[in-house]
Amino acid sequence: MVRQVKQKPMNWIEKLYIFEAFRGLYVTLKHALRGVFRYETLPTVPYPEQKPEINHAYRAKHRLMLRPDGSPRCVACQMCATACPAKCIYIEASTSADGRIEKSIQRFDIDHLVCVFCGLCVEACPVDAIRMDTRETSYVHRDRQSFITSMEELMDWDPKDYPEDDFQSQVAPGGKRNKEALDSWGLKVN
Amino acid sequence: MKVLAPNGEKLNLMPLNVGPSHGATHGCLRYFCALDGESIVATATEIGYLHRGFEKMAEQGTWQQVIPYTDRLNYCSAMMNNIAYCRAVESAYEIEITERNKVIRVIVNELSRMADHSICVAAAAQDLGSTTGFFYLFDSREMMMVIWEKLTGARLTNSYARIGGLYRDTYHGFEDDVLEVCKQAEKNLKDIHAVFDRNRIFLDRTVGVGKISKERAIDWGWTGPCLRATGVASDLRKDEAYYDYETYDWSVVTGSTGDVYDRLMVRLVEMEESIKIVRQALKRLKPGPIDIVDPRIRVPAHDLTYQDMESLIGRFKSVYEGVRVPKGEFYSGSEVANGELGFTLISDGTGKPWRIKVRPPCLTQFAAFQELVEGSMLADSVATLSSLNIIAGELDR
Numbered sequence: 001m002v003r004q005v006k007q008k009p010m011n012w013i014e015k016l017y018i019f020e021a022f023r024g025l026y027v028t029l030k031h032a033l034r035g036v037f038r039y040e041t042l043p044t045v046p047y048p049e050q051k052p053e054i055n056h057a058y059r060a061k062h063r064l065m066l067r068p069d070g071s072p073r074c075v076a077c078q079m080c081a082t083a084c085p086a087k088c089i090y091i092e093a094s095t096s097a098d099g100r101i102e103k104s105i106q107r108f109d110i111d112h113l114v115c116v117f118c119g120l121c122v123e124a125c126p127v128d129a130i131r132m133d134t135r136e137t138s139y140v141h142r143d144r145q146s147f148i149t150s151m152e153e154l155m156d157w158d159p160k161d162y163p164e165d166d167f168q169s170q171v172a173p174g175g176k177r178n179k180e181a182l183d184s185w186g187l188k189v190n
Numbered sequence: 191m192k193v194l195a196p197n198g199e200k201l202n203l204m205p206l207n208v209g210p211s212h213g214a215t216h217g218c219l220r221y222f223c224a225l226d227g228e229s230i231v232a233t234a235t236e237i238g239y240l241h242r243g244f245e246k247m248a249e250q251g252t253w254q255q256v257i258p259y260t261d262r263l264n265y266c267s268a269m270m271n272n273i274a275y276c277r278a279v280e281s282a283y284e285i286e287i288t289e290r291n292k293v294i295r296v297i298v299n300e301l302s303r304m305a306d307h308s309i310c311v312a313a314a315a316q317d318l319g320s321t322t323g324f325f326y327l328f329d330s331r332e333m334m335m336v337i338w339e340k341l342t343g344a345r346l347t348n349s350y351a352r353i354g355g356l357y358r359d360t361y362h363g364f365e366d367d368v369l370e371v372c373k374q375a376e377k378n379l380k381d382i383h384a385v386f387d388r389n390r391i392f393l394d395r396t397v398g399v400g401k402i403s404k405e406r407a408i409d410w411g412w413t414g415p416c417l418r419a420t421g422v423a424s425d426l427r428k429d430e431a432y433y434d435y436e437t438y439d440w441s442v443v444t445g446s447t448g449d450v451y452d453r454l455m456v457r458l459v460e461m462e463e464s465i466k467i468v469r470q471a472l473k474r475l476k477p478g479p480i481d482i483v484d485p486r487i488r489v490p491a492h493d494l495t496y497q498d499m500e501s502l503i504g505r506f507k508s509v510y511e512g513v514r515v516p517k518g519e520f521y522s523g524s525e526v527a528n529g530e531l532g533f534t535l536i537s538d539g540t541g542k543p544w545r546i547k548v549r550p551p552c553l554t555q556f557a558a559f560q561e562l563v564e565g566s567m568l569a570d571s572v573a574t575l576s577s578l579n580i581i582a583g584e585l586d587r
Contacts, residue, residue: 001441002423010221010393017390024385028322031381043329051485057361059343077341083509085255118258119357124509126495132343152196 054135059117061136064154065129073129076103080121088114108151210239214317214572217582229568233560248546252512261347264584266309267302270349270526278522278533282515290478292433296471301462306333307457307528314576330375337367354488355481372465396451400562400574402496411554414529420448420458426525438467450577463472512541528552552582
């Protein structure tokens with residue numbers, strides 16, 4: 001099926017311009033009056049006074065998830081650093097204090113000037129240790145060094161800011177099925 | 191600038207540089223005109239100001255890591271590039287994606303097409319001096335951007351498609367949002383038609399300007415709306431149908447003369463067709479899996495990874511080594527907003543692409559720019575350029 005756009009030559013009314021201009025003016029006037037009488041229906045946002053709402057699904061600044069005892073969930077497997085197309089994650093591993101877990105992180109830096117916010121690190125993580133749901137989208141620092149976000153900064157977040165059914169969360173270790181498995185092995189789960 | 195014409199005539203021309211950063215060039219490109227009064231006698235185009243080395247960068251990482259780069263090709267409809275790239279890799283594997291994935295990809299494709307056409311026509315309106323038209327079209331585009339924000343987590347560089355799957359499933363309320371966008375887009379189209387269609391200023395600036403014949407357009411390798419505007423009913427969605435496009439009820443939109451007016455109107459009418467496809471696709475959107483189950487192609491789902499050792503290993507191998515695309519050379523062209531976006535993939539069987547060559551749709555259109563504008567007025571060249579929808583990110587790669 002083919003639908004052809006026809007070109008019509010202008011008739012004499014259209015050649016006079018003024019009548020067609022009024023038809024256009026009618027449309028623009030309608031929109032202008034909408035701004036006066038129904039201001040709340042306008043699609044624009046008066047920015048600095050009213051901030052647009054950003055939801056948790058938005059890929060913003062990263063955060064590192066924590067275990068119940070407050071240590072980072074990260075096991076330093078380098079998956080995020082490998083998956084990153086911009087190579088902005090730097091990880092240094094150390095031995096974990098917990099006997100059940102082999103490694104933990106000593107250093108975890110994300111350079112937010114290099115990051116392209118593609119979300120591949122979140123997708124790659126095998127233990128759901130990194131998420132990008134802080135809703136922080138504006139970064140203002142005075143020098144480049146400050147854009148390199150350290151582990152402490154990434155772990156510094158308030159659980160109250162995050163809903164339970166987090167959109168970016170995967171079914172994390174310690175989830176229902178995992179708990180059953182670990183219970184059957186006689187292991188304690190937090 | 192004194193110039194000796196080939197017939198021995200001495201011409202006194204004025205050289206004029208338009209671009210690289212000029213409001214009408216939409217990005218970074220340059221054309222150098224030799225003007226006689228206000229009409230263009232000769233012009234030379236230059237590209238490469240936005241060259242980021244996409245093809246070389248793609249060779250540095252794994253096949254999956256190319257996806258964020260494809261966002262930056264045509265940044266007005268980033269997801270269509272993601273999908274086109276993933277389709278190319280999937281065609282190398284010769285795998286079928288799941289039914290739900292297909293439908294979501296069709297919806298996303300068509301909404302992106304609408305967004306891209308909105309930008310093209312809006313920017314053309316802006317260049318022709320109508321800021322009003324610009325904002326009417328951006329109204330529905332903004333609603334699409336909000337959908338992208340919820341669906342993919344980013345507004346512009348979405349990185350939504352994955353090889354053999356999608357980044358994530360749709361959110362709750364996605365269907366209603368899409369329907370609302372369709373409604374709003376129809377309203378905006380009505381407004382834009384009322385303002386532009388029979389307005390004499392618009393017609394005088396566009397009708398008969400930047401004309402190209404069918405044969406010349408095909409010679410230059412044109413595709414997409416620009417070729418269709420010359421009257422050739424060529425659309426990859428019909429000709430080499432993919433994602434079940436042939437089963438939807440829609441028609442290919444063609445123009446008749448191939449001037450600026452036709453190119454812009456074809457885009458506006460194509461938006462109507464896209465709305466039709468989206469409405470039909472929403473009816474087909476049934477619950478189901480979105481990722482294919484094959485750890486060699488698509489990483490195993492997270493909840494499997496936490497329970498199952500094999501999936502965890504599959505996950506590590508997929509990220510560390512990349513998907514191993516079969517050895518050989520593959521080409522796959524998809525119909526994106528501007529025309530045929532082709533990916534030539536050369537794989538040596540390892541996890542990294544050996545070579546990726548992109549066939550950007552607007553390169554061929556910009557190549558013919560010289561032919562379109564020579565002999566016309568300088569102001570017409572601005573109208574011609576914006577009707578071609580040159581996206582510098584895609585042009586220079």
